[in-house]
Amino acid sequence: MAAPAFTGVIPPVLTPFTADYTVDEATLAKQAERMIEAGVDGLFVLGSSAEVVFLTRAQRRVVIDTVVKAARGRVPVIAGVIDTTTPRVAEHVADAVELGASGLVATAPFYVRTHPNEILTHFRMIHDMAPQLPLYAYQIPVSVHVTLSEGLLLQLAEEGVISGVKDSSGIDGAARSLIEARNARGLTDFKVLTGSETTVDLNYFFGADGVVPGLGNVDPAGYVRLARAAAAGDFLAARAEQERLNKLFRIVFVGDGARMGGSSAGLGAFKAALVHLGVFADGRMAPPHTPLNNDELAQIHAIVDEAKIDR
């Protein structure tokens, strides 16, 4: 049996840095507190939005430790254990267990070319490392260049290896198909969370169990309102909230693609918004990210101001 999965609004917590690129623990705790007060159902640390692949093992430990302590058991803290292959993931699993994480999120192996059989082995071994914790498969083809098929996910669900999936593929139809297939097989303990922050209302509408929105760092209360409206069956209210959030989401398109990559534009915008809101002291991203320039920051500030976000 797989451990029960967490559901609801579980934002992927950004990792703030000080001027010398150490993890800014005080700000991280403050941001965790802010999101808990906004009503989120859990916190996902060390995801892609956390710049996890830019963090050393020691830094990753600091992040888990800080957020687990900040959460004080009020909400579960789910830890990304994202690394190239099983042996390296194993270290992160051990850290997450030691430091009190309540769940794990792992991707398929990357950098290496793997067969689906090897991906199955990978998840089975991770589950065996910490069978007491729910394990989520992280569907993120843009980063790992592999798509976990519906059949593979359901096989792992049936085996009790994974308790859920965090779907960042952007293909809502695939998430819906997975939910329909899960329901048809009676695997309703297997939970589907979407990472598509601009279609959360839709995902709730077709039966998703929760959301992991990067933009939830900037406006956690918005996503909580959206989720509550959806839970109450008021999808028109959910949609209105989503449309407001989608205007805010435009901040990720401000950074100039001729000068920077998508990670710099997206995470840079989230961090800049949090500085503008007075939550973060510093918006810097780990190297080799490209910083936003003043003109871009001004555009982001204007969009944030318009969104009238609860602080």
Place this chain on the structure above:
Amino acid sequence: MAAPAFTGVIPPVLTPFTADYTVDEATLAKQAERMIEAGVDGLFVLGSSAEVVFLTRAQRRVVIDTVVKAARGRVPVIAGVIDTTTPRVAEHVADAVELGASGLVATAPFYVRTHPNEILTHFRMIHDMAPQLPLYAYQIPVSVHVTLSEGLLLQLAEEGVISGVKDSSGIDGAARSLIEARNARGLTDFKVLTGSETTVDLNYFFGADGVVPGLGNVDPAGYVRLARAAAAGDFLAARAEQERLNKLFRIVFVGDGARMGGSSAGLGAFKAALVHLGVFADGRMAPPHTPLNNDELAQIHAIVDEAKIDR
């Protein structure tokens, strides 16, 4: 100024494991010794063939330490510092410097989407971490899903950031074009090594400075003979040696693609050959690799026997 680069036959040393997946130091030292005795010009540890992305930081340190000690200064030991982003690479650079590596090999960032500007920053920062060591850029699009353009490589060469490139793109025409452009700009201190083990004769023929052949683990003497023939201008002898090696290379195609990925088939074959030759005690690969079955092993042994390899 970039540090002077090493050239010649520099095999990427495989990492042998014991039954519990610790690094088999004795076997690793033995294999290093065997390759040095065969006449190689350097040893490249912690490359893709070394299962580097399957190794923990502690294991990587063991590998560098073991091979540096085994080499006893007879040949340079060049260390892969392969990881997702600059801060994590920094740890490996520190380890490599501390443990006495003579050069570094780094890829573009992976998992994240990066702009060429960010790749430039990445290499510049790595160079600044250890300016005394030659830094090679590792061209391996199949793993990092990015191709380093000729312009980007030459810019880094002109800046003194990189001393060379290890080209595992498989596109010999691109390596040749790079060499021609390098020569035209007078950047002949910038060295081009090929990782294409079946076209080494060709690479020498058009001016490459060396080779990093995975198959050199199995038959180092063959690659040394090939390189010496090429250096002497006897390309027909080089070609004959290459053709013999290419028959041996067929071992990587034995593993069944319906059951395993390319890494399992390729590295599994190299390790199986070394077990068959009595060099390795155990052919296992790190999880989640799929092991070769007995039928596949028998086919590999037959090909190895036919190649009449010096032990």
Place this chain on the structure above:
Amino acid sequence: MAAPAFTGVIPPVLTPFTADYTVDEATLAKQAERMIEAGVDGLFVLGSSAEVVFLTRAQRRVVIDTVVKAARGRVPVIAGVIDTTTPRVAEHVADAVELGASGLVATAPFYVRTHPNEILTHFRMIHDMAPQLPLYAYQIPVSVHVTLSEGLLLQLAEEGVISGVKDSSGIDGAARSLIEARNARGLTDFKVLTGSETTVDLNYFFGADGVVPGLGNVDPAGYVRLARAAAAGDFLAARAEQERLNKLFRIVFVGDGARMGGSSAGLGAFKAALVHLGVFADGRMAPPHTPLNNDELAQIHAIVDEAKIDR
């Protein structure tokens, strides 16, 4: 100014063949009639589902002519003018105009590597060939290996070159973003149709103007009911209809991927369903498609029977 676009349920009409692979005109007319009677708002001929890239120019002309005549002006007939580059598309545009099509659908160039500037030129030239007909851009990266960016689409909309887009990317968030951006710029004459047949309810929910569902060949009345429910604001009814259709959509996953490609499995299933429903006389696809076997056909028939489709 762009010509006004058609909206609503506009199924991509399959192309039935006789035993010698000529277009079965009688069956095609019958299927058009069946869809019009079911209440569709238009018919899209010569799309991907029509096996357009398997049809000769003469066959394409037969298809347009047959459906235009069958439609008798009751609904508009929109013709795909899908080919590799502008000069070849020009022939199809001339044919479509001559034969009475009411709108055009074109992809980006394919086979060749094109710059966005060249894609802009391509659409501008197509528009100039028949400015009186609304031109839809066909977003189908799986076939043309290029994604038309939001910026490019809106630029063409602002220029009056395209009247709408048919989005078969599968990324509903991108379609929604496009609609939001369109609305923000006041470009509401630019229409967004989705080709994602399993998320039509969602697309209507976030403001899409219509749907081009391949499955609409099998169950046109279902999509009409869905669209009408959505138009009436009854999204729960729309969802219920969608969920029923999604069970039916499972027919496309029956064909064995170890033996056939996705086109054979998908179009083969649609055609097999239509044979089973008594609409098509023959389910064959153009070569080199792989036919479904008897076991697969039986599974498809069972799914179709369960869906209780209006004939």
Place this chain on the structure above:
Amino acid sequence: MAAPAFTGVIPPVLTPFTADYTVDEATLAKQAERMIEAGVDGLFVLGSSAEVVFLTRAQRRVVIDTVVKAARGRVPVIAGVIDTTTPRVAEHVADAVELGASGLVATAPFYVRTHPNEILTHFRMIHDMAPQLPLYAYQIPVSVHVTLSEGLLLQLAEEGVISGVKDSSGIDGAARSLIEARNARGLTDFKVLTGSETTVDLNYFFGADGVVPGLGNVDPAGYVRLARAAAAGDFLAARAEQERLNKLFRIVFVGDGARMGGSSAGLGAFKAALVHLGVFADGRMAPPHTPLNNDELAQIHAIVDEAKIDR
């Protein structure tokens, strides 16, 4: 049995246009004559370099007819029959046979997702359309987004379906591996031609049977000298010629990638060189290609002048 294949230097003939984008027959004939006089072994019309996917069926017929007549039987004329799928290829095969082509070149299907079984069917059906003509498989993954595996090619060779392959993958190691496997199976009637114009010396060195160099339009005599040197076993002379040609090849990198795609830069450069040499009257490419600007043309002219090409 497959029909015997043609080998040697077989340039892919560019298609010149007049100002209104009709095929400039006189110039095409002149260019064919120039290449025959230079000593080429065959002419390949309607390849990618010929802008084949920009040409209507009528234009393609004009091209074959013009070159067959210009060749007057002195060298074979091999025709590309490049189109999306089998039925459309069939029309081009019929045209090629009618107009006197001596061989055919076909790619895998494109635009559609095909299974290897379907690719096998595709080539078998093409062969059956004209079994008297040698059929070459065209390996061009950059355009068709599929790679024909060594196993698939050898199976088609063993069946007598294909007589050879034209390899434009850029991966010389794969071409060499194919030749080695062919030789091991005794399939030496199956011929391997390379389309990699900057590594022709290497391809001859490892046993390729010929070359289809786009740059051969600009400097056919250079490729003929190269091939003759290789045939005589004088690989140093072949290399010297190749290196001279590679300097000339730099013309394809002049066009600015920020403004145009690779096809515009490459074919534009070839055509501009031919205008500069007085062979072509007009360098225009079919729409939606982007023309080179005056500054780019000047750079190309300078490179051409330096190459001292026989006219």
